Every structure is written in C-alpha cells, then in structure tokens.
C-alpha cells in the first residue's frame with residue numbers, strides 16, 4: 001500500500017527556508033551571498049534527511065539532492081561544496097552503512113556534471129532554460145541513487161520509481177519558481193527605489209536652483225550697473241567684468257541642473273564622443289594640475305552617440321572631477337574606450353582612495369558625500385543622465401587602490 005501523505009510536510013520543509021532567506025536576509029546588503037545560500041541549502045538538506053519520505057514500509061527516500069543541487073546553481077561552486085560537506089557530515093552522523101557509500105558515489109559522479117551545468121546556467125537568459133538545466137542535472141544523481149539502491153534492495157517497484165522522480169521534479173520546480181520570483185521582486189523593488197530617488201533629487205535640485213536664480217539675477221543686475229558707472233578705476237572695472245562672467249557661469253550651471261531636473265526633455269543631437277572627451281580633458285586639466293593629478297585621455301574614437309551636449313559634458317566632468325578628488329597626494333586618471341557592437345564603454349580609472357562595498361552601495365544617494373566641500377549630487381546627476389541616455393554604469397572600486405567607472409552608451413554610428 002503506497003502512502004504519500006507526508007509529502008506536503010516535506011515540501012513545506014523545502015520551501016520555508018527559501019522564504020525566510022529571501023524575506024529577511026536577501027535584502028540586507030550581504031557581502032557574500034554564496035555563504036548565505038549554502039547556509040539555507042544546508043538547513044534544507046538536514047531537514048530533508050531528518051524527515052524522509054516513506055511511501056511504503058521499507059520504501060524510504062529523501063529529497064536532499066534538491067537543496068544540494070540548488071546550492072551549486074544559486075550560490076556557485078564553493079557554496080555547493082560547503083553544502084556537500086554539511087550533507088556528508090550529517091549523513092555520517094546518521095550511521096555508517098551502504099547509504100553513506102552511495103552518497104559518496106553520487107557526490108563524486110555528479111560534481112563534474114555540476115561544474116559544467118553551472119556555466120550553462122549562468123549563461124541562460126530565460127527562466128525556463130534555467131529550470132530545464134537544473135532539472136536535467138537533478139535527474140543524474142537521482143538515477144545513480146536508484147541504481148545503487150536497487151543493488152542493495154530488491155523491493156524497487158515501478159510505482160516507487162515514478163513517485164521518486166515525480167516528487168523530486170515537482171519539489172524542484174516549486175523551489176526554483178520561488179527563488180526566481182522572490183529574487184525578481186527584490187530586484188524590481190530596488191530598481192523602483194532607485195527611480196524614486198532620481199525623481200526626488202530632480203525635484204529638490206529644481207527648487208533649490210530656482211530659488212538661487214532669483215538672488216543671482218539681482219546681483220548680476222547691480223554688478224552691471226556698477227560697471228557702467230563712471231567713478232571707478234580700470235582695476236575695479238576689470239574685477240566687475242570678472243564678477244559678471246562668473247555670475248553668468250553660475251547661472252548656466254543652475255540652468256543645467258534645472259534642465260536635468262526637468263527629466264531631460266532637452267533635444268538630443270549627434271555627438272562625436274572622441275572630440276567631446278578632448279574638450280572635457282582640456283576643461284579639467286587646470287583642476288587636475290592643481291591637485292597634482294595627470295589626466296591620460298586615450299580615447300581616439302570618432303564614435304557618434306546621441307545626447308544633449310550639456311548633459312554629456314556634465315556627465316564626464318562630474319565623473320572626472322570625482323576621480324581627481326579621490327586622489328589624495330598625487331596620481332593619475334586614465335580615460336579609455338572599448339567599442340562593442342551596440343555600445344561604447346568609456347572607462348574612467350583613478351588610483352585614488354577607492355571605496356568600500358558599503359560606500360559603493362551609497363553612491364548615488366542624494367547628498368551622500370565624504371568631502372567637506374562636497375554636495376553629494378554629482379553621481380546622482382551622472383546616474384540620471386546615463387539613465388536618460390539608455391546607458392549603463394558599472395563601478396568597481398578597491399579601498400586604497402582606486403576606482404574604475406565604466407559608462408556604457410548606445411552608439412549611433414562608428
């Protein structure tokens with residue numbers, strides 16, 4: 001007589017740790033996610049082995065292979081190995097018999113397959129393909145288990161085999177579905193928060209800039225009047241001219257911010273990125289010199305992108321300014337390019353103080369700055385511009401070693 005009533009309980013044991021992990025730990029900015037993956041998978045392995053399925057007297061098996069395989073796919077090979085060790089130790093504690101031998105055989109034969117399957121899994125784009133890879137991989141250890149068990153017992157029946165495969169596949173599909181959908185939701189939430197942050201800073205910048213523009217207009221007007229008056233020396237005249245031009249510059253900057261805040265409605269034009277970066281280099285050289293920094297611009301591309309002249313200028317100025325400011329005594333900033341099929345990647349590398357993982361995560365948060373004179377808006381504006389240009393940014397940084405910011409922008413023509 002086949003009983004299958006404790007399957008639901010076993011299924012519950014398989015999914016509860018996944019829920020707990022994704023609801024409580026996944027959103028923490030954990031540095032090494034693979035360790036946590038191996039922990040929750042190990043917990044499921046232990047639970048599965050403690051509460052096996054007994055579908056008929058003597059017909060006992062458990063679902064430990066599922067969390068074991070999941071650990072490899074979602075945590076990487078090291079996480080899988082940790083889970084393997086936990087599984088082996090726990091199996092040893094249960095008792096030394098042929099089952100232990102079978103476990104070792106399964107592990108040894110499946111590891112090479114897992115190694116190659118993980119690579120395929122990481123390249124897979126669709127959820128279905130991922131699921132298929134895991135399912136096919138899982139069939140292998142179950143089948144070895146079945147063959148090995150048939151050596152030690154002759155009680156294997158067709159119904160047992162059907163249940164064995166069915167329960168594994170169903171549980172695996174439910175687990176993978178949960179993992180994929182929970183992590184997708186988490187990613188979506190993060191993306192929405194980021195968009196909200198961008199919107200918020202846009203609004204804030206707009207109101208601040210707007211408020212500053214009015215007093216600036218007054219100062220500009222009076223400066224102009226003073227300049228016109230007859231009883232001032234030529235030296236004073238010169239100073240007032242300088243003041244005027246600086247005020248115009250300040251006004252321009254504010255207008256730039258305002259145009260950015262207006263979610264970049266400005267017109268896009270075709271821009272030669274090589275020429276533009278030359279201009280940025282020229283603009284930034286005095287500032288670099290002042291900070292004992294050398295700028296090496298290796299970009300020679302005549303590659304054309306579509307963007308607003310001001311915004312693209314602002315993007316690179318902000319990034320290079322940050323790179324220069326990250327260098328404490330003396331150092332260099334290298335600007336380089338790489339063209340792929342649809343994108344151009346501009347790397348801005350500095351050998352400055354770098355950022356820790358935590359600092360990297362805070363980058364782009366409004367008013368986050370570690371500098372006494374900092375505004376904490378620069379990177380925010382950069383992210384906003386890149387987002388507007390349908391580009392991407394990746395930042396790699398090592399404390400005391402330096403930072404590389406890679407900006408990817410879609411190419412119009414090469």
Ligand code: ADP
Pocket residue numbers: 318322323326350352353354355363364368369370371373374375376377378379380402403
């Ligand atoms: P600000 O430059 O006004 O401080 P940003 O938004 O431009 O504001 O930058 C925020 C913070 O990010 C900086 O204060 C700095 O700590 C960090 N940062 C940005 N770029 C780099 C870099 N290339 N190297 C090291 N730290 C950086």
Ligand code: MG
Pocket residue numbers: 318321322378379
């Ligand atoms: Mg800055």
